[in-house]
């Protein structure tokens with residue numbers, strides 16, 4: 181490989197964030213020219229070493245002490261050595277982001293609104309060494325486009341994570357406050373990879389009409405009722421004892437709790453006042469949180485439908501309690517990366533995020 185006498189990123193365009201000169205044969209005495217608004221970072225084997233600021237630099241063992249030390253440790257001794265030089269721009273950039281996020285689960289039915297969002301951020305590189313380690317070392321970027329994509333992905337991940345902490349009531353009541361919190365998180369996290377976020381602008385947050393309705397007391401009650409009706413409709417007719425017991429227990433529990441909440445003075449009749457434990461089948465008072473006999477939670481359980489006989493079973497069941505055939509787990513989307521997973525998985529198969 182020819183020995184390079186002079187390195188310069190003089191073809192940098194306004195949109196270029198960084199440029200990597202791979203596999204350079206340099207020598208002590210080669211020149212590295214760094215323009216205003218640039219840094220040059222010495223990079224080798226995935227590690228970032230010395231950084232040059234603007235100016236015309238002649239390489240000596242004194243001005244690249246970190247790389248020289250690393251070469252010595254590798255027993256690379258002599259005037260000529262190979263390394264990479266990554267030039268990094270110090271200019272301000274504008275990057276777009278956008279996607280779908282889910283709000284925190286709310287209410288009795290654990291409703292999660294699917295929010296759309298889009299916007300842009302103004303950023304610059306603040307710590308060129310951290311930046312080069314993260315993008316060229318850890319992520320293997322080689323072009324400005326790679327970097328832009330990584331930054332967009334990074335921002336989207338943070339936005340999705342942060343929205344998952346906010347209840348739909350708060351999001352509807354004050355979108356600006358929520359996006360301000362999201363922006364703060366982005367800023368902190370970006371600093372850890374050498375980026376300075378100058379501004380994060382959410383141009384739009386799309387809250388579905390259904391979510392706006394849910395965020396009112398009346399709307400929430402209506403949706404809970406609807407949910408209840410749907411789950412009750414799924415109950416098997418004249419199914420086996422296990423199926424009927426489980427289904428009825430849940431149906432009655434939901435019905436009475438809600439009935440009470442909406443009409444506190446009205447009694448709902450003797451026979452329905454009991455709640456069957458989905459675990460042991462014993463009778464409990466409506467409103468009890470745990471079974472008096474076996475101690476299991478009496479909270480409503482999400483259900484899946486048996487593909488063979490149509491019985492509704494708690495989501496956790498692997499086989500149908502009515503006909504014994506294997507239950508098909510429901511498909512759910514990962515709240516982080518939106519990949520489809522089976523509801524029986526604990527973690528997302530794509531990104532490893534906890535599914536719940």
Ligand SMILES: [Zn+2]
Nearest residue numbers: 457460471474
């Ligand atoms: Zn029990």
Ligand SMILES: [Zn+2]
Nearest residue numbers: 486489500503
């Ligand atoms: Zn079945």
Ligand SMILES: [Zn+2]
Nearest residue numbers: 514517528531
């Ligand atoms: Zn995922």
